[in-house]
Amino acid sequence: MAKQILLKNIEVPGLAGFDVYRRLGGYSAVEKALKGYTPDQVTDEVKKSGLKGRGGAGFPAGMKWSFIDKKSDNPRYFVCNFDESEPGTFKDRHIGQLNPHQLIEGMILGSYALGANAAYIYIRGELFYVLNIIEKAINEAYKNGFLGENILGSGYSLNLYCHPGAGAYICGEETALLESLEGKRGNPRIKPPFPAIVGLYGCPTVVNNVETIAALPWIVNNGGEAYAAIGTGASTGTKLISACGHINKPGIYEIELGLPVEEFIYSDEYCGGIRNGNSLKAVVAGGSSVPILPADLILKTAKGEPRLMSYESLAEGGFQTGTMLGSGGFIVMDHTTCIVKNLLTFARFYRHESCGQCSPCREGTGWMEKILMRIEGGQGTMKDINLLTDIAKNIEGNTICPLGDAAAWPVASAIRHFREEFEEHVKLQKCPF
Amino acid sequence: MQDKNTIAEFNAATLDLVNQIIKRYPQGRQKSALLPVLHIAQAENNGWLSADTMDYVASLLGIQPIEVYEVASFYSMFNLQPVGNCVIEVCQTGPCWLNGAEQLLAHFEKRLGIKPGETTPDGKFTLKTVECLAACGNAPVIQVGTEYHEKLTTLKADELLDKWTAENKNSHTNPYL
Numbered sequence: 001m002a003k004q005i006l007l008k009n010i011e012v013p014g015l016a017g018f019d020v021y022r023r024l025g026g027y028s029a030v031e032k033a034l035k036g037y038t039p040d041q042v043t044d045e046v047k048k049s050g051l052k053g054r055g056g057a058g059f060p061a062g063m064k065w066s067f068i069d070k071k072s073d074n075p076r077y078f079v080c081n082f083d084e085s086e087p088g089t090f091k092d093r094h095i096g097q098l099n100p101h102q103l104i105e106g107m108i109l110g111s112y113a114l115g116a117n118a119a120y121i122y123i124r125g126e127l128f129y130v131l132n133i134i135e136k137a138i139n140e141a142y143k144n145g146f147l148g149e150n151i152l153g154s155g156y157s158l159n160l161y162c163h164p165g166a167g168a169y170i171c172g173e174e175t176a177l178l179e180s181l182e183g184k185r186g187n188p189r190i191k192p193p194f195p196a197i198v199g200l201y202g203c204p205t206v207v208n209n210v211e212t213i214a215a216l217p218w219i220v221n222n223g224g225e226a227y228a229a230i231g232t233g234a235s236t237g238t239k240l241i242s243a244c245g246h247i248n249k250p251g252i253y254e255i256e257l258g259l260p261v262e263e264f265i266y267s268d269e270y271c272g273g274i275r276n277g278n279s280l281k282a283v284v285a286g287g288s289s290v291p292i293l294p295a296d297l298i299l300k301t302a303k304g305e306p307r308l309m310s311y312e313s314l315a316e317g318g319f320q321t322g323t324m325l326g327s328g329g330f331i332v333m334d335h336t337t338c339i340v341k342n343l344l345t346f347a348r349f350y351r352h353e354s355c356g357q358c359s360p361c362r363e364g365t366g367w368m369e370k371i372l373m374r375i376e377g378g379q380g381t382m383k384d385i386n387l388l389t390d391i392a393k394n395i396e397g398n399t400i401c402p403l404g405d406a407a408a409w410p411v412a413s414a415i416r417h418f419r420e421e422f423e424e425h426v427k428l429q430k431c432p433f
Numbered sequence: 434m435q436d437k438n439t440i441a442e443f444n445a446a447t448l449d450l451v452n453q454i455i456k457r458y459p460q461g462r463q464k465s466a467l468l469p470v471l472h473i474a475q476a477e478n479n480g481w482l483s484a485d486t487m488d489y490v491a492s493l494l495g496i497q498p499i500e501v502y503e504v505a506s507f508y509s510m511f512n513l514q515p516v517g518n519c520v521i522e523v524c525q526t527g528p529c530w531l532n533g534a535e536q537l538l539a540h541f542e543k544r545l546g547i548k549p550g551e552t553t554p555d556g557k558f559t560l561k562t563v564e565c566l567a568a569c570g571n572a573p574v575i576q577v578g579t580e581y582h583e584k585l586t587t588l589k590a591d592e593l594l595d596k597w598t599a600e601n602k603n604s605h606t607n608p609y610l
Contacts (some may be wrong), residue, residue: 003592038443043444087528087564088528088565088569090567090570125468127567128472128580128608128609162467163468164472164473164608166510166511167507167508181465182465183464183466201459201462220466242569242574244531250572251570254568278522288565331531331569332529342565348525348564349526352564353564
């Protein structure tokens with residue numbers, strides 16, 4: 001049975017309301033931290049926990065916090081990245097919709113640790129109905145003294161607000177998010193300086209993902225060491241995996257990091273196997289950006305060891321034979337799937353979402369989409385396949401933000417592992433599916 | 434294009450909401466309220482942002498109109514051309530495609546007699562394709578205003594279309610309410 005840290009009470013009716021959340025022990029971490037811990041002690045617990053950023057990059061959260069510029073006279077900000085848009089990823093919505101107070105409690109803890117007196121939850125505009133649920137919960141938290149002036153008599157004050165986006169995947173990139181929060185186009189900033197030094201309104205800022213923040217109450221309540229004891233050592237704690245595609249039980253699962261991929265796909269506790277008894281063809285394990293792996297390489301590493309759901313095991317073999325845990329968006333494809341067509345939908349996505357600042361990404365994503373349309377439509381040539389690889393190489397590493405890499409990796413990996421299928425499209429001059 | 438249906442200005446209740454939103458940001462940072470206020474303005478202007486509407490928003494926030502245009506044209510949720518009363522947005526990204534989004538879109542096209550980006554001659558429906566709505570576990574998914582409709586089949590799509598046609602569905606409601 002998976003460790004239930006994030007989803008423990010998720011099915012309790014009325015959990016989105018303050019009273020139910022509180023009755024189940026909610027806000028005890030805020031009481032514990034504000035009464036018993038200095039801000040640095042909270043940061044220390046998070047460092048000890050080994051918690052990594054759950055948005056996709058996997059950067060250690062405690063370390064990110066420790067970069068905050070404490071010498072600056074400017075106010076500090078804590079910002080929640082709720083711009084969930086990575087194809088295959090739908091875990092944050094689950095928390096926001098069903099357990100908003102867990103997120104709010106995490107926001108209070110993070111803000112306290114960072115010394116922020118104002119915090120924002122930046123939520124994608126399409127999820128306005130979730131924003132409204134969270135705002136209602138925020139109002140309840142104010143009424144009950146967990147937000148506002150002098151929280152629990154601690155002398156610490158915090159105001160928390162929701163801010164809607166308006167349809168732009170790029171705003172999930174933290175500096176684009178900050179631009180957007182300032183009322184501008186979501187163009188990523190050149191780093192350094194990092195947000196911890198120059199963030200929102202030029203002030204020291206930390207941006208964390210919803211799932212990262214939602215883990216904070218448990219970590220404060222139980223201690224960083226207890227969290228670090230869960231998982232594989234290198235990958236601590238639990239992770240939400242949003243599983244979709246051709247499986248019998250799509251949904252959101254909380255797993256202890258280190259669970260074998262095979263068990264995750266085939267066990268009835270999780271995905272429940274492939275639909276219609278079909279065979280597994282490929283998996284995109286961490287959101288559309290991460291390299292696609294064929295069935296044999298997702299179930300076992302190139303060395304023949306069982307592949308585990310952990311940062312290090314999924315990355316085993318590098319990009320030649322491995323992939324990334326990413327956001328935990330787990331997209332499963334059965335043998336009826338055309339890899340080229342699936343890739344075309346991703347390529348279209350990245351072309352649509354490129355902000356246009358950097359030429360390699362702005363132009364390259366469009367070219368990749370067009371060439372893939374050509375191949376899928378039966379007009380491709382063998383040269384087109386190499387051209388795709390070339391374009392992907394020329395985007396990768398040559399852009400201000402990681403959207404370029406995110407657009408390049410799916411193309412490069414699909415050709416790496418499924419070249420015959422591209423060639424078959426060219427030879428037949430049509431899609432074989 | 435003539436702005437046939439442009440809001441003159443927000444009513445008192447909406448202005449009150451806008452002022453509350455502006456207060457969420459530090460003094461002098463009222464530009465931060467641009468996205469939320471544009472959402473409200475679009476809803477009140479039949480689902481799109483005319484030049485006059487954007488100028489009005491600029492005046493409310495004390496910023497230049499160009500600062501509004503450049504933002505409105507960046508974000509895919511803002512329509513810069515008139516749309517139908519009910520905008521149907523069909524997700525077409527990988528996970529939805531794996532679960533029949535293409536067939537679903539074709540069904541909407543057939544039922545409505547229009548292609549994505551078009552509006553029915555009676556002005557009731559606009560059909561759009563959108564990229565990932567982050568509800569992939571319940572694919573295929575569509576969005577209509579602030580509503581998601583998930584695990585959609587052509588049968589369910591028909592039911593929804595019949596219902597929306599009968600009630601003359603308007604998807605442009607103030608998202609904060």
